[in-house]
Amino acid sequence: MKIDRFLKAALLGLTLSVSAVAMTAPTAVSADNLRVVKSGTSSRLQVPLNRAIVVESDTPFAELSIANPGIADLSSLSDRTIYVLGKSPGTTTLTLFDASGRLITNVEVQVTPDLSEFKERLRQILPGERIEVRSANDGIVLSGIVSSTQRLQRALELAERYAPERVSNLMSVGGIQQVMLKVRFAEMQRSVSKSLSSSLSLGGGIGSDLGVSAGTGSLTSRSGSTSALAGSLPETNTNTGAVLFGFNAGSTQVGILLEALEQKGVVRFLAEPNLVALSGQEAKFLAGGEYPVPVAQTNETTTVEFKPFGVELSFIPRVVDKDLINLELNAAVSAIDTTNGITLDGFDIAAFSRRETSTTVEMRDGESFAIAGLLQDDFTDSSAQLPWIGDVPVLGALFRSASYQRSQTELVIIISSHLVTPTRGEALALPTDRIKPPTEKDLFLHGRTAAGTRTPKKGAAGEVAKQDFTGSYGYVLD
Numbered sequence: 001m002k003i004d005r006f007l008k009a010a011l012l013g014l015t016l017s018v019s020a021v022a023m024t025a026p027t028a029v030s031a032d033n034l035r036v037v038k039s040g041t042s043s044r045l046q047v048p049l050n051r052a053i054v055v056e057s058d059t060p061f062a063e064l065s066i067a068n069p070g071i072a073d074l075s076s077l078s079d080r081t082i083y084v085l086g087k088s089p090g091t092t093t094l095t096l097f098d099a100s101g102r103l104i105t106n107v108e109v110q111v112t113p114d115l116s117e118f119k120e121r122l123r124q125i126l127p128g129e130r131i132e133v134r135s136a137n138d139g140i141v142l143s144g145i146v147s148s149t150q151r152l153q154r155a156l157e158l159a160e161r162y163a164p165e166r167v168s169n170l171m172s173v174g175g176i177q178q179v180m181l182k183v184r185f186a187e188m189q190r191s192v193s194k195s196l197s198s199s200l201s202l203g204g205g206i207g208s209d210l211g212v213s214a215g216t217g218s219l220t221s222r223s224g225s226t227s228a229l230a231g232s233l234p235e236t237n238t239n240t241g242a243v244l245f246g247f248n249a250g251s252t253q254v255g256i257l258l259e260a261l262e263q264k265g266v267v268r269f270l271a272e273p274n275l276v277a278l279s280g281q282e283a284k285f286l287a288g289g290e291y292p293v294p295v296a297q298t299n300e301t302t303t304v305e306f307k308p309f310g311v312e313l314s315f316i317p318r319v320v321d322k323d324l325i326n327l328e329l330n331a332a333v334s335a336i337d338t339t340n341g342i343t344l345d346g347f348d349i350a351a352f353s354r355r356e357t358s359t360t361v362e363m364r365d366g367e368s369f370a371i372a373g374l375l376q377d378d379f380t381d382s383s384a385q386l387p388w389i390g391d392v393p394v395l396g397a398l399f400r401s402a403s404y405q406r407s408q409t410e411l412v413i414i415i416s417s418h419l420v421t422p423t424r425g426e427a428l429a430l431p432t433d434r435i436k437p438p439t440e441k442d443l444f445l446h447g448r449t450a451a452g453t454r455t456p457k458k459g460a461a462g463e464v465a466k467q468d469f470t471g472s473y474g475y476v477l478d
Helices: 002-024 115-125 149-162 222-229 395-399 440-445 459-465
Strands: 034-037 043-048 052-057 063-066 072-076 081-086 090-097 103-112 130-136 139-146 167-173 178-204 211-215 242-249 252-271 274-278 283-296 302-321 324-344 347-364 368-385 400-420
Touching: 043 052, 043 081, 052 103, 063 072, 072 090, 081 103, 115 130, 115 149, 139 149, 149 167, 149 302, 178 302, 178 324, 274 283, 274 302, 283 324, 283 347, 302 347, 324 400, 347 368, 347 400, 395 400
Parallel strands: 034 052, 043 103, 139 167
Antiparallel strands: 052 081, 063 090, 072 081, 090 103, 130 139, 178 211, 178 252, 178 274, 178 400, 242 252, 283 302, 302 324, 324 347, 368 400
């Protein structure tokens, strides 16, 4: 038992002593940076920037020189070994002479950026990108395919750190670079107007031509008074809410016209454009028209300039990183406003009511955002009366008029972005795919504008043909 313990202790001590020797033994230095040049032949030597390479000659030399010390620095370690340090990118010549002054060899020294460190940093910052790095003269050449424009820019910025203003970009951007923008314009307009006015007309009495008219309605004109006393609505009245009362009080004829009107209206405008644009390119859309506007020139002539109106949209998409989209958007809704027009040099020029918005956002593929709050609320009320008599209680209402008008408009824009790729033509469907022109017999004898429908079997047109369009469909406003 004691012998066994003694043997174990001896083996443990031997193991510790061997480990201590192994830890104190110097490690061998690799000779990867050693280059051998031969006499009589010209050779080329590549030195990384700010790094050193040891050059060994097969013939002892007595003198050495460098053409441009600013590119590389030399130091002789022995009569056969040279220490070369790269100082700045460029190409220079190293010359070796023997003791008798004869030329041993010329070595072309090319100092290039440290591509090994640059490649390592590129793999750390942009993992998974297929970027190839090469040196060309004193610069860096990048090639390959990257996934987005943003990553391409990052690779170029990193390369500029190692070779300022000497980076050649041969990279291309892969992935989907086309963006489809689906936009929905919805505008609601609501207007309410109310008015109440009255007029009084008296006739007869002393003299057959006696006639007295008073009030704020249409009976204040002479023709209106004559029509009222004759028992009919006046010709000058255009109010659809007029009611006429007429009676005789002895030899006096009395006519009273009450004008009361209430109007309500609701209008809805809708446009749903789908536009596709390449990353960085602009796409435009206009649903409306162009209005001619005369423009005076310096030579006393007039030209015509066309101003667009309707639903306008323009956007510039940029695919930033994979499915991240930077979107620069301009949208506007305008209409011709004849109420605010002017007349200039015999030309009637209409005004425009216009609401527009401009924004820049970032979203991912399939996401949406809304632009709302484009509200307009106009409120107008007025009151008119005959002086003094209009202030009389009860009776004064016959000599007073009031009107009220309010108009409200709200515009909402919803934008959705999608990354898209082209497809084959047979996969797309048109509204005319199910209709074919009629024959002369169907048109003239039977009065049919279509000869029937044809049913596609394949593609998107076939999917549409399977649907049932009977019943109500489209936009419904209650």
